[in-house]
Amino acid sequence: MNTAAFSRREFLKAGTAGGAALVIAFHYPARTADDPAKAQEQQPPNPFDAWIRITPDDHVTLILGKSEMGQGVFTSLPMILAEELCVDWKNVKVEQAATEPKIYDLGTGGSGSVAGSWLPLRQAGAAAREMLILAAAKKWEVGPDTCKAQNGFVVHGHPERTLRYGELVGDAATLPVPSFKTVPLKNSDSFTIVGEDKHRLDSSAKTNGSAKFGIDSRVPEMTYAVVARCPVFGGKLSSFDAEKAKAVPGVLDVFSFETAGKGASITGGVAIVATNSWAAMQGRKALAVKWDEGAAANESTEELNKHFIENASKPGKVVRNDGDANSAIADGTKKIEAIYELPFAAHVCMEPMNCTVHIQADRAEAWVPTQAPQWAQAVIAEAAKLPPEKVVVHTTLMGGGFGRRYQADFVMEASQIAKKTGKPVMVLWTREDDMQHDFYRPASHHKLQGALDAKGNLKAWKHFQTSTSIAVKWEQNGDEKPEQSEFGTAATIPYVTPNVRIEYALAHSSVPRAWWRSVEHSSSGFVVESFVDELAREAGQDPLAFRLKMIGDSRKVPQFGEGPDSPPLDTGRLKGVLQLAAEKAGWGKKLPQGEGQGIAAFFSFDSYVGAVAEVSAGSQGIVVKRLVCAVDCGRPINPNGIRAQVESAAIYALTATVKDAITIERGRVAQANFNDYAMVRMKEAPPVEVHVVMSSEAPTGIGEPTVPVLAPAICNAIFAATGKRLRRLPIRASDLA
Amino acid sequence: MADVLYDMGGWRGDVSTTFILNGKSTTVDVDPQMPLLWVLRDTLDMTGTKFGCGMALCGACTVHIDGEPARSCITPIASVSGKKITTIEGLSADGSHPVQKAWMEEDVPQCGYCQSGQIMSAVALLAKKTNPTDADIDDAMSGNICRCGTYQRIRKAIHKAAAQSSKA
Numbered sequence: 001m002n003t004a005a006f007s008r009r010e011f012l013k014a015g016t017a018g019g020a021a022l023v024i025a026f027h028y029p030a031r032t033a034d035d036p037a038k039a040q041e042q043q044p045p046n047p048f049d050a051w052i053r054i055t056p057d058d059h060v061t062l063i064l065g066k067s068e069m070g071q072g073v074f075t076s077l078p079m080i081l082a083e084e085l086c087v088d089w090k091n092v093k094v095e096q097a098a099t100e101p102k103i104y105d106l107g108t109g110g111s112g113s114v115a116g117s118w119l120p121l122r123q124a125g126a127a128a129r130e131m132l133i134l135a136a137a138k139k140w141e142v143g144p145d146t147c148k149a150q151n152g153f154v155v156h157g158h159p160e161r162t163l164r165y166g167e168l169v170g171d172a173a174t175l176p177v178p179s180f181k182t183v184p185l186k187n188s189d190s191f192t193i194v195g196e197d198k199h200r201l202d203s204s205a206k207t208n209g210s211a212k213f214g215i216d217s218r219v220p221e222m223t224y225a226v227v228a229r230c231p232v233f234g235g236k237l238s239s240f241d242a243e244k245a246k247a248v249p250g251v252l253d254v255f256s257f258e259t260a261g262k263g264a265s266i267t268g269g270v271a272i273v274a275t276n277s278w279a280a281m282q283g284r285k286a287l288a289v290k291w292d293e294g295a296a297a298n299e300s301t302e303e304l305n306k307h308f309i310e311n312a313s314k315p316g317k318v319v320r321n322d323g324d325a326n327s328a329i330a331d332g333t334k335k336i337e338a339i340y341e342l343p344f345a346a347h348v349c350m351e352p353m354n355c356t357v358h359i360q361a362d363r364a365e366a367w368v369p370t371q372a373p374q375w376a377q378a379v380i381a382e383a384a385k386l387p388p389e390k391v392v393v394h395t396t397l398m399g400g401g402f403g404r405r406y407q408a409d410f411v412m413e414a415s416q417i418a419k420k421t422g423k424p425v426m427v428l429w430t431r432e433d434d435m436q437h438d439f440y441r442p443a444s445h446h447k448l449q450g451a452l453d454a455k456g457n458l459k460a461w462k463h464f465q466t467s468t469s470i471a472v473k474w475e476q477n478g479d480e481k482p483e484q485s486e487f488g489t490a491a492t493i494p495y496v497t498p499n500v501r502i503e504y505a506l507a508h509s510s511v512p513r514a515w516w517r518s519v520e521h522s523s524s525g526f527v528v529e530s531f532v533d534e535l536a537r538e539a540g541q542d543p544l545a546f547r548l549k550m551i552g553d554s555r556k557v558p559q560f561g562e563g564p565d566s567p568p569l570d571t572g573r574l575k576g577v578l579q580l581a582a583e584k585a586g587w588g589k590k591l592p593q594g595e596g597q598g599i600a601a602f603f604s605f606d607s608y609v610g611a612v613a614e615v616s617a618g619s620q621g622i623v624v625k626r627l628v629c630a631v632d633c634g635r636p637i638n639p640n641g642i643r644a645q646v647e648s649a650a651i652y653a654l655t656a657t658v659k660d661a662i663t664i665e666r667g668r669v670a671q672a673n674f675n676d677y678a679m680v681r682m683k684e685a686p687p688v689e690v691h692v693v694m695s696s697e698a699p700t701g702i703g704e705p706t707v708p709v710l711a712p713a714i715c716n717a718i719f720a721a722t723g724k725r726l727r728r729l730p731i732r733a734s735d736l737a
Numbered sequence: 738m739a740d741v742l743y744d745m746g747g748w749r750g751d752v753s754t755t756f757i758l759n760g761k762s763t764t765v766d767v768d769p770q771m772p773l774l775w776v777l778r779d780t781l782d783m784t785g786t787k788f789g790c791g792m793a794l795c796g797a798c799t800v801h802i803d804g805e806p807a808r809s810c811i812t813p814i815a816s817v818s819g820k821k822i823t824t825i826e827g828l829s830a831d832g833s834h835p836v837q838k839a840w841m842e843e844d845v846p847q848c849g850y851c852q853s854g855q856i857m858s859a860v861a862l863l864a865k866k867t868n869p870t871d872a873d874i875d876d877a878m879s880g881n882i883c884r885c886g887t888y889q890r891i892r893k894a895i896h897k898a899a900a901q902s903s904k905a
Binding site: 069207281649650 | 768771772775778779780782783784785786787788789790791792794795797824825826828829832837840841842844845846847848849850851852853856874875876878879880881882883884885886887888889890891892
């Protein structure tokens with residue numbers, strides 16, 4: 001089995017720690033395990049072969065390995081490259097790189113694209129700039145240090161003479177590539193692109209219908225397929241009768257197939273291949289199929305909740321233990337205990353999963369909306385029995401990713417079906433398929449206990465969690481350490497207390513789960529920032545003042561359980577976003593009866609987000625009226641793009657807070673489409689104000705870190721408005737009764 | 738303009754449907770029950786109109802039928818016989834429709850997948866109400882889901898397009 005099995009955690013660690021390493025830290029077991037180290041020793045690629053194409057008429061195309069799913073990497077990453085390259089931003093276009101792991105940092109997730117690309121892309125841009133300068137200096141027969149690059153030209157002397165990049169690129173591309181380690185980088189005070197508001201480069205294609213998503217792939221002679229899958233996780237095909245399905249006009253073939261391996265969400269199914277998508281769907285409706293539902297058919301959300309409660313009645317595995325929290329809580333003058341609950345959540349990308357594959361005898365080609373093109377390539381290579389380099393994977397635009405498209409389950413299906421048909425085939429998921437065969441955010445149950453001393457200071461913090469761990473599915477040591485994927489910075493609380501105890505118990509479930517936007521921080525932020533609010537109320541203090549006091553002095557707190565490469569939590573920056581959000585929101589202002597403000601701040605993906613929510617709440621319903629966010633994600637590359645990501649994550653988190661849960665009945669997902677798993681719509685979307693800290697720290701993540709603060713800010717605001725504490729997501733107006 | 742006949746392999750009937758697509762008479766020979774969405778996407782390879790839910794719940798497939806916004810995913814092709822269909826591709830030759838321009842100026846799209854439908858709904862709104870209120874926007878746009886949460890930029894862009902159209 002040489003399917004590339006890897007964990008996002010491993011990927012992220014290697015990807016962000018790599019610095020100059022332009023090779024992807026993608027985990028191939030055994031076969032290529034030593035490649036990244038070797039590749040690092042190699043000469044850097046020629047930037048004019050890898051990232052930069054300049055035509056004689058000065059058009060600049062920047063080629064990027066990251067995948068664009070809406071988060072704006074096709075604008076922010078070119079800005080970094082263009083800054084060092086010193087080109088006119090107006091002339092810049094972007095192109096998706098080939099799936100060439102030796103050159104490109106492939107794999108897009110963990111809010112890591114800008115953080116991980118910041119230095120390597122600067123180095124690549126600077127190397128190209130120096131090569132252009134040297135080419136000009138040779139032409140003029142002057143020293144390169146007397147020349148400089150400026151807006152697409154190299155200039156020299158008085159009176160000034162100039163050469164266009166387009167005139168120089170032919171010579172420049174043949175020069176030796178400078179060492180990326182020593183190539184001079186621009187001083188940040190001379191930046192002209194980085195830090196400026198820039199329009200997205202892909203807006204035009206995305207407003208005239210020409211943008212090509214995976215689902216828009218069109219290849220000569222292609223066919224379309226849908227798959228009948230067992231609705232119960234882990235179930236198998238028992239039997240099927242294709243006769244009626246084959247009788248549907250347009251249906252070409254009906255056959256069963258199997259998928260296996262770490263990333264497979266199903267064991268296989270029945271493919272209905274047709275001349276068009278609709279015929280394939282009609283064929284599936286006509287298919288007679290029987291499933292062997294297997295052991296998971298008895299699972300339900302109700303049973304899982306019982307399992308959680310049973311786990312919570314016993315001590316868990318001790319994950320962290322500072323001081324003696326149990327005794328401190330037993331002795332505390334004021335102590336509180338609270339249970340928080342979060343359900344499974346589906347990603348729900350607007351573009352349902354799909355994948356187009358063409359397998360031939362000696363090569364394969366695929367069009368894949370994927371966050372992990374290299375994994376897709378490996379999956380297809382394995383199915384086609386071809387070496388990966390014979391598999392061309394075109395990464396397409398994605399109609400949303402949110403972590404869902406890190407998976408390769410849909411690629412596994414498409415490659416098995418393509419192997420059988422021999423023709424290009426698109427496997428298309430319907431909305432129902434997408435919602436019922438996701439890799440969900442884990443369901444979790446948390447028991448929080450805290451104690452205050454007589455002065456109202458935090459004396460002890462205890463957090464017990466039981467959940468359907470991600471690590472147990474994805475990490476090699478997940479069985480021994482299922483907790484490693486479940487706490488995130490909840491195990492690094494910034495609030496000063498001598499007694500901290502973190503415990504965990506695994507809850508068993510057949511429901512596939514993985515990385516949903518902000519991953520474990522989506523539950524951790526809710527739990528930590530709700531409970532600290534409860535402690536503030538118990539202490540009789542203002543929630544902002546209490547947080548600031550309990551955070552205490554500005555200092556750097558190492559992330560619990562993380563290695564030295566993980567930046568510490570800087571409590572000064574955390575206080576900064578709390579205070580900025582509070583100031584901009586008018587924290588503490590007088591509000592009408594039934595309205596309230598709530599605050600929360602959280603550190604995740606090495607970024608800091610503070611939020612203030614204003615809600616009106618009563619038996620008539622809960623209305624989120626305004627959200628004010630402050631973000632510190634290090635040096636902002638494109639503030640306009642950062643604001644967009646915060647707005648986006650806020651609405652994404654709002655849906656998870658006020659809309660529906662994914663629930664399990666008889667081993668299957670009970671929700672199927674937008675009628676029973678609803679999304680926040682225009683009329684419910686509050687204004688989101690975003691304030692970006694103009695930091696000069698290294699840039700960090702922004703796609704996800706707003707998610708964790710939204711639910712607690714809203715629930716804390718509901719408490720302020722009504723005196724009612726909501727501890728179970730999603731919240732309901734009926735919870736206020 | 739000349740009729741263009743598209744044959745949908747597989748349909749073994751003899752019923753063809755003719756309609757005006759973005760100003761051009763178009764005839765397709767497909768199952769009369771096949772939704773307009775799939776005729777556009779798979780028969781005509783016009784992929785700007787998107788599939789989101791198949792149940793008229795999300796608005797990604799919104800087109801105009803005789804000027805009215807409609808969900809093409811539940812519209813049988815037979816029902817549009819003789820009607821005028823406008824899709825995102827037919828809104829303007831060069832992306833210069835005031836709504837498209839406002840969308841770009843406000844950087845509305847993120848993933849962009851829902852935006853064809855959003856734009857078609859917004860254009861239909863502005864055709865009826867040249868200066869819509871926020872409540873009008875809520876009513877007209879709440880059938881279109883955006884999972885990237887671009888709603889406030891959509892709202893701003895609609896107001897901007899309205900202001901620019903009234904100046905023109």
